[in-house]
Amino acid sequence: QVQLVQSGAEVKKPGASVNISCKASGYTFTIYYMHWVRQAPGQGLEWLGIINSSSGSTNHAQKFQGRVTMTRDTSTSTVYMELNSLRSDDTAVYFCARGLYCSGGSCPDYWGQGTLVTVSS
Amino acid sequence: QSVLTQPPSASGTPGQRVTISCSGSSSNIGSNTVNWYQQLPGTAPKLLIYSNNQRPSGVPDRFSGSKSGTSASLAISGLQSEDETDYYCAAWDDSLSGYVFGTGTKVTVL
Numbered sequence: 001q002v003q004l005v006q007s008g009a010e011v012k013k014p015g016a017s018v019n020i021s022c023k024a025s026g027y028t029f030t031i032y033y034m035h036w037v038r039q040a041p042g043q044g045l046e047w048l049g050i051i052n053s054s055s056g057s058t059n060h061a062q063k064f065q066g067r068v069t070m071t072r073d074t075s076t077s078t079v080y081m082e083l084n085s086l087r088s089d090d091t092a093v094y095f096c097a098r099g100l101y102c103s104g105g106s107c108p109d110y111w112g113q114g115t116l117v118t119v120s121s
Numbered sequence: 122q123s124v125l126t127q128p129p130s131a132s133g134t135p136g137q138r139v140t141i142s143c144s145g146s147s148s149n150i151g152s153n154t155v156n157w158y159q160q161l162p163g164t165a166p167k168l169l170i171y172s173n174n175q176r177p178s179g180v181p182d183r184f185s186g187s188k189s190g191t192s193a194s195l196a197i198s199g200l201q202s203e204d205e206t207d208y209y210c211a212a213w214d215d216s217l218s219g220y221v222f223g224t225g226t227k228v229t230v231l
Contacts, residue, residue, distance in 0.1 A: 045209055045222040061219050095165055104153035104213030111165035
C-alpha cells in the first residue's frame with residue numbers, strides 16, 4: 001500500500017533552516033509528483049510547491065519563492081523540502097502528498113503523517 | 122490567502138443531508154476539476170472526492186460532489202456522527218500554476 005513517512009518534529013530558531021524528508025513506498029516513485037502543503041495551528045491548508053519525482057523539476061507558490069528548495073533522491077524514493085529564513089509564522093505542520101496527474105496539473109491523493117515545525121526564539 | 126471560498130461552518134442532525142459550497146474563478150474551478158478532502162483532528166487530510174464527483178475506493182457513497190461553472194459542492198447524505206470534522210475543496214489554478222485550497226468548512230452533527 002502507498003505510504004509516505006515523514007521525518008520527526010523540529011524546533012528551530014528564527015532565521016534558521018529546516019529540512020524535512022518524506023520517504024515513499026508502495027508505488028513507483030518516479031511516476032508521480034510530490035506536493036508539499038502546510039497547516040498553521042488552527043488554520044487551513046496552504047500549498048508550498050511541487051516536485052517532479054522523475055526529472056526533479058519544481059514549482060513553488062510565489063509566496064515561498066527564494067525560501068523553499070525541493071529535491072528528491074530516486075535511489076531511496078525520498079523527497080526533501082528545505083525552508084530557510086524561518087519566521088514565527090512558519091510554525092506549522094508540513095505535509096508531503098503524492099501527486100496524481102489531474103486536470104490542469106497535479107492533485108494530491110495520499111498524504112504523509114505530517115511534520116510539526118516550531119519556530120521560536 | 123485561500124483562493125477558494127467555503128462557508129466556515131455547516132451543520133445538521135443525524136440522517137440529514139448537508140451541502141458545502143466552494144466558490145472559485147475561471148482560472149481554477151472554471152478550468153479544472155475539483156477535489157475534496159476530509160481532515161479529522163490531528164491527522165492528515167484524506168482524499169474524499171476527486172475529478173468533481175469521483176469517490177476513491179473505500180469512501181462511502183453518502184459523499185458526493187458536483188461542479189457548475191466556477192463553483193462546486195460537496196454533499197453528505199445520511200449525516201453520521203463520524204462526519205463531524207473539517208472539509209476542504211481544492212483545484213489546480215492555471216494562473217498561479219499551483220494547487221489552491223478552499224478556506225475549509227467545519228461540519229457539526231447536532
